[in-house]
Amino acid sequence: MAPFLTCLKTTNSSAYTPARGALAASRDDVKHGENTTLSNFPTSSPASPMIAASVLPQYKWGQNHQSSSFQVVLFSDGLLSFVMMNYANIFSTDQWFQAGYDTINSTNYYSIPVADENKLSNSSNVNVPGRWVFRVDGYKEGIFYPYGGVEDEKNPQSDDGTSPLIPLRRPFVYFGRVHDKIFVNNNGSLIFDERLSQWIPNYFPAYSTRDIIAPLWTDIDNSRKGTISYRQVTDGPLLNRASRHINQYFPNLNFSASWGFIATWDKVPFFGMTETSSSFQVVLVSGGSLSFVMMNYGNISSTVQRFQAGYDTINSTNYYSIPVADENNLSNSSNVNVPGRWVFRVDSGSKGNFTV
Secondary structure (H helix, E strand, O other): OEEEEOOEEOOOOOOOEEEEHHHHOOHHHHHHHHHHHHHHOOOOOOOOOEEEEEEEEEEEOOEEEEEEEEEEEEEEOOOOEEEEEEEOOOOOOOOOOEEEEEOHHHOOEEEOOOOOHHHHHHOEOOOOOOEEEEEOOOOOOOOOOOOOOOOOEEOOOOOOOEOOOEEEEEEEEEOOEEEEEEEEEOOOEEEOOOOOOOOOOOOOOOOOOOOEEEEEEOOEOOOOOOEEEEEEEOOOHHHHHHHHHHHHHOOOOOOOOOEEEEEEEEEEEEOOEEEEEEEEEEEEEEEOOEEEEEEEEOOOOOOOOOOEEEEEOHHHOOEEEOOOOOHHHHHHOEOOOOOOEEEEEOOOOOOOOOOO
16 A cells, blocks of 8 residues: 655654554544545445544655655454555655555556545545545446436336436536437437337448447347336546546546446346346546446347447437457456446547547
8 A cells, every 4th residue: 555655755744654553543533534534435334333543744755855744554343454545645656656665566456546646635535625535445336337326217118218308407418529418218219319118229320410329239129027217417436436436547637526327227028029138337427527437237138139238429420339259258357457337438539449
């Protein structure tokens, strides 16, 4: 664990203070740290965490007039484990630095995405400037973002149905065009300007008159079972999670999500094949001038029907077709080394091309 790995010099006026248990911080500090952790990991409940803290107000080597203060806090209840990194004043330096964590063979790692170390004091993944919190006990996030709760709106249970027009709470830039509304179509696509009940998909590039995002465009019939739902997000842990994922896949952008749209097809059957069950999801994420599309795939049943997964634009000036021959291979395919996940930057780009 490296809250701030660089060349430091301890002098008589600086201090390095390791502590364990209740000696690490005041009771209020412990409770505040626990609340911060739980608010961003809502499925966790470390009732009485043990704490190990290190506080380092230190001088940088060769820069005796500049001092930096930072801290790392370890939480554990014997089952769940967390690392909290806190940053006060951090001075700039021309030395190499690293902030984050790594493991043997880098099976798990994270590098805090700041270009200048003095930005650590204003950066965060938990909406608290100067604080980063990570769960480190080996918990694996599921491929899907949360869905199905009271926050979700549901599509009608009908063959070839669609959602009503959905006003977007933030404009979404899609290859240079700005959209402020969207439709979720039961047959596995998002359209910005009109409903789409078409059950036979067009292969991309389609050279059509519509912008379309299609995690799995095929003939789906949820009239008897399966749920299609959607939600918008403008704050909270889900945007933190989206920011973390985008910065992991696009490490040079220093991206911060301000809006998200999550549409999920949960255990939907294909038309005429009621025994089939497929689950997939599309997540639109934007922040500033940047826009991204994430497609997540769970179990996908095989079908003899035609299908299309990817995206396309008006006149196919930008498009991508996920290269799988069988739709059930979507769960094992990826362009970001996460099986079942495809991520694209869509605010601008070249025809048939993406950069990860």
